Amino acid sequence: MLWMTLGVRDLLKNKGFSFFFVLNLSLGLAGFIAIHSFGRSLDRHFDTNLKEILTADLVVAANRAIAAKDLERINSFLGNDYTHSRQVSFYSMIRTTIRNQAHTRLVRVMAIDNSYPLYGAFEMAQGSTPTDLQTRPYVFMSTDTAYALGLEPGSGKNSTLDIGEQAFILKDHVVSDPENSLTSFSFAPRIYIGIDQLDRTGLIRYGSRIWVSHFYRLAPDTDADQISKRLKDRFSQLYKDQPPYYIYTSNDVNRRLGRLTRYFTSYMGLVSVVTLFLAGIATAYLFRGYLNLKRKEMAILMSVGGSKQSIWFYISFQLILLGTAASFLATLASFFIIPAFPMIFKGLIPDNVILSVSPSALALAMGLGMAGSMIFCLPVFIQIFDIKPLMLLRGTPDTATSWLKQVLSLLPGVTAFVMISIYAAGKLKTGLVFVGGFTLAIGVLFLIGQGFVQACKRLSQSRTPVVKIAFRNLYRNQWTSLSIFVTIALGTFLISLIPQVQNGLQTEIIKPDGLKIPVFFLVDIQDEQKAPFVAFMEKQDAIISNLSPMVRGRILKRNNQPFHQRSDESRRRRGRRLEFNFSFRETLDVSETITQGDPISTEYWDWESNTPFDISVEESFAKENKIALNDILEFEIQGIPFTGQVKNFRKVRWNSFQPNFFLLFQNGVLNDAPKTHLAAISQVPMDQRQQLKNRIVDQFPNISVIDVTQMANTILGISNKLSLSIRFMAWLAIAAGLISIFSIARHEAWKNRNQINLLKVLGSEYPAIRAITLIEFGVIGFAAALFAILLSYGFSFGISWYFFDNLWQINGIISILILILTTLICMGTALSASRKVMNTKPIHLLTSGT
């Protein structure tokens, strides 16, 4: 009790310091909570987004009814807590009679049950629900589709359509439907009927081509990918490598979108670990600083009979009190700040993201604040146990702690850090890589710091007194200088890791400059239709944003070896792909860039030359099939052999929405081959779309028009959100990091006040003192930040290489900004501290005990 009372009394008497300490610590912790919570919220948001696209966690689908026994097998993998929905979809020609004229038209009939969708929802013009479809022959469709079919909702003459043998009534318009058709292109508009009405159509019988999907929504935090993998393995066993079922999760919906969200999760992990490290550094620094200030008091207490245990308890109790206060303050602040994010940062963060304080972040921050004191301060405590009250007589701390003891005392802290990092990163590997890199960085920065101190020694030979004093101070207090250098450098290093990765990711995610978002894809344009089609489109209120010839053929050999596509599980399921589409184009699309090799020749290839023609290979295709530059590929197109050579690798931006091809050939190879054309149509006014579609079909009946508006909107919407979030998180992390640096610098400046005071007592004028302080802190801040940023380039490149498929780009502006801000923060805090000292009586500082 005595020690607790003493501890509290001490803190209360020392209000200024306690407040300052708690404020500094809580800033760091609040930053961590905010970033972690924000990241988790966004992660959840994108996860839900993906699930809403699929409308489920897991889908098992087949081109026939799934056997009851297999459904039971599936259920046994899902645990007890799941919901289920069944859907049957198929193409059909429906009939309508408008003004006594019969029309038939291809639609995609989606027969849904009451539970559909498991994620997301229908938005209906009149608020109907899937339940309405089950008991009566009702149908839902979009306004566009209804218009195209000449239908109006209600019970009038113009609201009936025949699907198979049953007349259905258009009940309501779908404003937005749950499935965004990212899974496949659809040649026809979707219409919805109740699954219970399916039999009445008489369309489902032997030979019918249907698609049966079973959707599953699993308990939260269930690893759907893991279940999917196990199910696939199980069915592979049962059906001897020819499983009749397609099993996919939200990550499979759109491979690239899935990959991007995985990037995002990794990125959030990175940001989270970085802010955790920053908060950790600031916390450890403040705690250790506190302990060093308390050394003499501890000696006094020992000299009047306090045992080491009770003194340890006394100090720990104080630290825990301060840490707890800071954690509570940070928690309280984050409860106010985080919900205000969408308002404060309107336009900077994605709309419709539900932000909530992450309980795990709170727990971590609490743990960091409360238990952190014990863990981080153990190395200092170990030294304190070797303090003798002797220092009261000698005036200098006399500690010689053994090496082993010091290393051992670091272990709990390091262990805790590793564990928290793994937690914050969300992955064992990620966490370990970060911790490893961080340790390495500390080592490197320590060495650089020593070099810096040596450099200060040289610079202290200056003739300008102020400069001389400043550099001499840095050099003479070399341990202090080194520790500030390393700490500030570590902080800057961590902050600066993010912008490069962010820049790389963002460049990958945002839509390419000059991209025209397509509205329609047109397939099967015949060669002889090309000219009339172009002429036709010129008269329309739209543009052709891409028109690519397409020739189908096989790849026979690669470097004289038979060409086989890698036969992984998915290939096996879909059957081996041997046929490919080839194309050629005069200039690359805006979404394409050559990553390796030279552009393919623009010369007209002469086959008589007997030289192989140039080929451009899409990067991921090359990687997947182990194709290298200068490889010789042999093709067969319509029975004719060709030989080409890989000239370059080409990266295609994932969200280009343009017809892209794995292989592009040199001009002249395919010009006369039998081919069709693919076109993308852009810039069609909203209200013109349906008419344009009808006009194209009327004019060119063989051309299929695929409406990609919704898909493009979904993907662009998500990528915009991702991009926005990634940038915002980077800024947030930088802000949090600068705050940490600020609290470290401020603490250091405060410690420096004795020296300033001494200068003052010795008669230095304020301008000289100010200059000395500014040089000292400015130089140390600048040097630390500069080296840290340079080091961070190397590390962030490594991180990008390891986690983000090499998406890395120097973010020069932000680097310079970080450099300037760090230097300014160091100088600013030092300046304000020195000004405070100038306004204090020297005697007060001398007597108040140091």
Added chain:
Amino acid sequence: MIHSRVNRFILAALFFTSVIANASHAAGKPYHIVILGDSLSSGLGVEPEQAYPSLVQVRLKSSGRDHIKITNASISGSTTAGAVSRLKWFLRAKPDMVILALGANDGLRGLSIKEMEQNLGACIELALDKQIKTVLAGMKIPPNYGQEYTRAFETAFENLSRTYDIPLIPFLLKDVAGKSGLNQADGIHPNADGHKIIARTVLETILEQL
């Protein structure tokens, strides 16, 4: 100058004729069959040797009909719209018989049957005009497309066969369609076993016409 732009396809066509010419010395009169089809004929998802055109070729050979050469001119995803221009291209190889196995994609995409009939009709006229024996492979569309459309679709092939008086394989996927053991997981493309059955069906017709 013109010479340098002679494209490979034309030369390849010449190449065909020369091969055939050479073959004629070996065994009887050379006979060239072109199969103009879509993914069902191109063998999507199976090895080229497993697709029915190759199987037919192998069987012809093993029955001593070495002089018959089959060219598989099938393109996955193709519709009847490109039939005429594709046939024109293969005319250069002077085929003796053409098997038209198109239409499935027209049907699946719900394209106009009238249009399909016209496309195929134009193609048949061109072939007949060049005195090429023409065989039409009939197709059916799954019942989910609705009775009216599926019937109209089937009838189109019968009509064409009757109008031009050409032989008709009533249904290319006879005994294959709808059988899970004979199709790939997508339920529409035959697997290797399915192709064996199609080969039998097609071979029967070819032999009848020789």
Added chain:
Amino acid sequence: MILELKQIQKSFEQPRSGTIQVLNNINFSVDAGETVAITGHSGSGKTTLLSLIAGLDLPDTGQILLDGENLCQMKENQLARFRALKIGMIFQQFHLMPHLTARENISLPLEILKQDNIRRRVDEMLEKIGLTDRQHHVPAQLSGGENQRVAIARALIITPKLLLADEPTGNLDIQTGNKIAALLFDLVEKENKTLIMVTHNLVLADQCQQVWKLEQGSLG
């Protein structure tokens, strides 16, 4: 005999200049109630000697017997408690807890050692040093002399057998120093304490019953 030092040797390792012999074969004894001054130049080993007597450091060889017990053979925690009970220390820089009031500083050792009648004993002590009216002030609010009085009171409150003072007036002006010295000697005499004082203030040293001069680690 309250304190006896036998054949004390003490040296320090210096990274550059090698081993420095600070104390060389020190032998002396002090009887209860005696006052002793140790004088000498700076660096003569005064402070080292004092820290050995206080049990804050251990000699390389030799024995230190306090109240019949050998300090050199005690375990660390045992020594700390023994020291707290038997030795009162007064420092040149006072070394008071900065955030505790005069009263709290004085009562601190009693509280730590869990003694009885704390309030009464502190009241008496405050009266003895004449700071009853300033007892609720913190060190920063007190003068140097007052701070040293508090420090003396803190040293005496545990009724130690031995009082050790390291330049007790070194941080004070002459007048205040004299007053503090007078108070110290007065209290030592009244309470019958043994005092060992390190000082190079010869006036102060002369007031002690014995004066030992330390020269190059040996007593002259």
